[in-house]
Amino acid sequence: MRFQPNEDQATFLSVLDQMAEGDAAAWKTSPEWARFEWSETFDGMLEANGFLDCAGEETLGLTMAVAMTHRVARLPVLAECAASAVLRPLVGPELPRPIAVVDGDPRDAIRFLPVARSVVHIGEGGVRRAVLNPNAVSPVDSLFAYPMGRLAAGALEWQAANADPETVRNAWRAALAAELGGALKGGLDAVVAHVKERRQFGRPLGSFQAIQHRLAGAATRIEAAHWLALKAAQSLDPVDAATALGYVQDAATRIVNDLHQFMGAMGLTLEHPLHRWTYRARLLRSAMGGAAGNLEDLAERRWRAA
Amino acid sequence: MDFDWTEEDRAFRARVRDFLARELPSDWAALSRHGPGSKEQTEFSLEFCPKLAEAGLLVPHWPSEWGGAGRPPWEHFILGEEMWAAGEPRGAQYMNVNWIGPTLMRFGTDEQKRRYIPQMAAGKAIWCQGFSEPNAGSDLASLRTRAERDGDDYVVNGQKIWTSYAGLAEHCFLLARVGGSDKGKSGIAIFLVPMATPGIEVRSIPSLIGHGDIHETFLTDVRVPASARLGQEGEAWSIINYSLANERVGIPRYELASRVLDGMVKELSKRGRFSDPVTRLRAGSASAACEAARILVHRTVDKRSRGEALGAEASIARVAVAEADHAVTDFGLDYMPDAFSGDGDLAVQTHHERAIVTGIAAGATEIQLGMIAQRWLDLPREVH
Numbered sequence: 001m002r003f004q005p006n007e008d009q010a011t012f013l014s015v016l017d018q019m020a021e022g023d024a025a026a027w028k029t030s031p032e033w034a035r036f037e038w039s040e041t042f043d044g045m046l047e048a049n050g051f052l053d054c055a056g057e058e059t060l061g062l063t064m065a066v067a068m069t070h071r072v073a074r075l076p077v078l079a080e081c082a083a084s085a086v087l088r089p090l091v092g093p094e095l096p097r098p099i100a101v102v103d104g105d106p107r108d109a110i111r112f113l114p115v116a117r118s119v120v121h122i123g124e125g126g127v128r129r130a131v132l133n134p135n136a137v138s139p140v141d142s143l144f145a146y147p148m149g150r151l152a153a154g155a156l157e158w159q160a161a162n163a164d165p166e167t168v169r170n171a172w173r174a175a176l177a178a179e180l181g182g183a184l185k186g187g188l189d190a191v192v193a194h195v196k197e198r199r200q201f202g203r204p205l206g207s208f209q210a211i212q213h214r215l216a217g218a219a220t221r222i223e224a225a226h227w228l229a230l231k232a233a234q235s236l237d238p239v240d241a242a243t244a245l246g247y248v249q250d251a252a253t254r255i256v257n258d259l260h261q262f263m264g265a266m267g268l269t270l271e272h273p274l275h276r277w278t279y280r281a282r283l284l285r286s287a288m289g290g291a292a293g294n295l296e297d298l299a300e301r302r303w304r305a306a
Numbered sequence: 307m308d309f310d311w312t313e314e315d316r317a318f319r320a321r322v323r324d325f326l327a328r329e330l331p332s333d334w335a336a337l338s339r340h341g342p343g344s345k346e347q348t349e350f351s352l353e354f355c356p357k358l359a360e361a362g363l364l365v366p367h368w369p370s371e372w373g374g375a376g377r378p379p380w381e382h383f384i385l386g387e388e389m390w391a392a393g394e395p396r397g398a399q400y401m402n403v404n405w406i407g408p409t410l411m412r413f414g415t416d417e418q419k420r421r422y423i424p425q426m427a428a429g430k431a432i433w434c435q436g437f438s439e440p441n442a443g444s445d446l447a448s449l450r451t452r453a454e455r456d457g458d459d460y461v462v463n464g465q466k467i468w469t470s471y472a473g474l475a476e477h478c479f480l481l482a483r484v485g486g487s488d489k490g491k492s493g494i495a496i497f498l499v500p501m502a503t504p505g506i507e508v509r510s511i512p513s514l515i516g517h518g519d520i521h522e523t524f525l526t527d528v529r530v531p532a533s534a535r536l537g538q539e540g541e542a543w544s545i546i547n548y549s550l551a552n553e554r555v556g557i558p559r560y561e562l563a564s565r566v567l568d569g570m571v572k573e574l575s576k577r578g579r580f581s582d583p584v585t586r587l588r589a590g591s592a593s594a595a596c597e598a599a600r601i602l603v604h605r606t607v608d609k610r611s612r613g614e615a616l617g618a619e620a621s622i623a624r625v626a627v628a629e630a631d632h633a634v635t636d637f638g639l640d641y642m643p644d645a646f647s648g649d650g651d652l653a654v655q656t657h658h659e660r661a662i663v664t665g666i667a668a669g670a671t672e673i674q675l676g677m678i679a680q681r682w683l684d685l686p687r688e689v690h
Binding site: 001002003004005006009063192195196203204206207208209211212213215216217219220221223224225227228230231234235240242243246247250292294295296297298299300302303 | 307308309310311312315380568571572575580583586587589590591593594595597598599601602604605607608609612622625626672674675676678679680682683684685686687688
C-alpha cells in the first residue's frame with residue numbers, strides 16, 4: 001500500500017496545481033451574475049496539454065484521472081473533466097468533448113449539456129453514446145452551478161458503447177465521488193479563509209470552538225472521501241465505488257449547510273464564490289441514486305451472499 | 307499510489323489468521339468478553355504471547371537486537387488489525403508491542419532496556435499506564451502527582467485514575483511532577499515503577515468496559531531510585547508525544563467493527579430481516595464509516611512507514627475511527643437489540659463494551675477536533 005504518488009504522478013499533479021493556481025482558473029464574478037463560470041480557457045488548457053488522456057498512460061492511470069477530477073472541482077470555475085478523463089477512455093476515446101453524462105432520468109436537466117459536443121448515457125440497459133447536434137439541446141435556467149440543459153427525445157443517433165456497463169458505472173461513481181469531494185474541499189477552503197479573517201466579538205470567528213469542531217468534522221469526512229474515491233478508481237470494485245460515492249453524498253448535506261452557516265450573509269451573495277462549490281454539491285448529492293441508493297447498493301453488493 | 311495489499315502483506319495476514327485459528331481455544335469468545343485487563347485475559351495472555359513470540363509474531367517490527375525481525379511497519383499494523391478483530395488475545399501486552407517497548411528503546415538507559423525489553427519481547431510483561439488523574443484527564447499537563455528528589459531516590463505521592471490494567475500489572479509507566487513547578491508541561495518526568503513497591507495501592511473501578519480494566523491508583527511515599535527515571539526531568543512531554551503518536555493510531559478498531567457488522571447482517575438475513583431498504587441503508591452507512599476509518603488509518607501507517615512524523619492526520623483518523631465504532635454499535639442497537647442480552651451474540655457484546663470507550667481513551671474526540679482545527683485547518687487558538 002502506498003499513498004504517495006509515483007514520480008510521474010507527482011509531476012502530473014504538480015503541473016496541474018500550477019495551472020489550477022493560474023489566472024484562467026481564478027475567481028471572478030460572471031457577466032449578469034450567472035451562477036457558474038464555464039471556463040472554456042481552462043477547459044481548453046486541460047485538453048491541449050494532454051491532461052484528459054492521463055488514464056491511458058501506464059504510470060498515471062485512472063487513479064490520476066480521478067485525482068485530477070477532484071483537483072479541478074476545487075476551483076471556482078468550471079471545466080468538464082470527469083467524463084472526459086474517466087469515462088471517455090472506457091466508452092469511446094474518439095468522442096468529441098466536452099461530454100455530458102445522463103446517469104439518471106434522461107428527461108431531467110443535465111449538467112454540461114449546453115457546452116457539450118457529445119453525450120454518454122449510463123442506463124439500466126447498458127451504456128450508449130451519441131454526438132450532439134444543435135437541435136438536440138435546450139439550455140435551461142437552474143439553481144445549480146452548472147450549465148444545464150434538456151435533451152430533445154429522439155433527436156440523437158445513439159450507439160451502444162463497447163464497454164462493460166458495470167466497469168463504466170463503477171468508474172463513474174469514483175469520478176462523481178471525486179467531483180463532489182473536490183467541490184466540498186473548495187468550499188471548505190473558502191470558508192476556512194473567511195473565518196480566519198472575519199472578526200466578531202473582538203476575535204476571529206474561527207477561534208470559536210463551536211465553529212472549529214464542525215469544520216474539523218467536515219475536514220475529516222472530506223479527507224476520507226478523497227482517499228475512498230482514489231481507492232475506488234484503482235480497484236473499480238463495485239463495493240469500493242458505492243462506498244466512495246455513498247459516503248461523500250451522505251456527508252455532503254451537513255457539510256454544505258455548515259459552510260453556508262459559517263459564511264453568513266456573505267455566502268448568500270453572488271459576489272462571493274461559495275455558491276460555485278455548494279450548488280454543484282447540491283446537485284451531485286443525488287447522482288447515481290444518491291446517498292441512500294449508493295449505500296443500499298453497497299449493502300446489497302457487500303452482503304449478497306449473506 | 308497503490309491502495310492494494312502486496313502479496314507479502316497478504317501472506318503475512320494469512321499466517322497470523324492461521325496462528326489464531328490454531329491457538330485460540332474453543333471458549334475464546336466467552337473468555338474475551340472479560341476485557342483485556344481482566345484476570346482471565348491477563349492469565350491467558352501470559353500463555354498466548356510467549357507462543358506468539360516463538361512464532362515471530364509478537365514484535366516482528368522491532369529491531370533484531372531486541373527480539374524482533376526488523377519487519378516493516380505494515381506488518382505490525384496487519385498484526386494489530388487481526389489481533390484486535392480476534393478480541394485482542396494479547397491482553398494488556400499490546401501496549402508493550404505498540405509503544406512502551408519502542409519508547410524504552412529510544413529513550414531508555416542501557417540498564418532499563420536490558421531489564422525490561424527482553425521480557426516484553428518474550429510476551430511475559432504486563433504494564434500499566436499511569437497518566438490520568440482526578441483533575442488531569444484531557445488536560446494531562448495539569449497532573450499533580452509529585453516526585454520529590456531525596457538523595458539517590460525519588461519519593462512519589464499522588465493519585466492516578468482510569469489506570470488501565472493496573473490491577474495485575476507488574477510495572478507502571480508513571481508520569482509525575484518534579485522540581486518546583488506546579489503546572490505546565492515542562493516540570494514532568496516519567497518513572498518506570500514496579501507495582502510491588504511499598505506505598506502503591508490499587509482499587510479496581512467497576513466499569514462498562516470490562517471488569518479489571520480501569521482503576522484508581524494511590525501512591526503514598528513510594529520510593530523509587532533515580533535510575534527508574536526515563537529520560538531527564540522535564541523531558542516527559544516530548545517522550546510521551548512520541549509514545550502517543552504511536553498509540554494514536556494504535557488500535558485498529560474498525561476491523562472488529564466491520565467484522566461484527568458482517569455477523570449482524572448474516573444473522574439478520576438468516577432471520578429474514580435484511581430485506582428492508584432502510585435496514586440495508588443503515589448497514590451500508592455503517593460499512594462506509596468503517597471503510598473511511600480504515601483508509602484514514604492506513605494513510606497514517608503509510609506515512610509512518612516512510613519515517614515521516616505524524617501530524618493532524620492521526621487525529622483525523624481517530625475521529626473517523628470513533629464514528630465507525632459508534633455507527634456499528636448503533637446499527638446493532640436499532641436492528642438486533644436481542645444480541646445485547648444473555649448469550650445472544652458474544653461478539654456484538656464484546657464490540658459494544660469496547661466501542662463505548664472509543665472517542666474517550668487516548669485523547670477525547672473533542673481534543674482531536676481541536677487539533678484538526680488548529681494544526682490541519684490552521685484556525686486560531688480559542689482565546690479566553
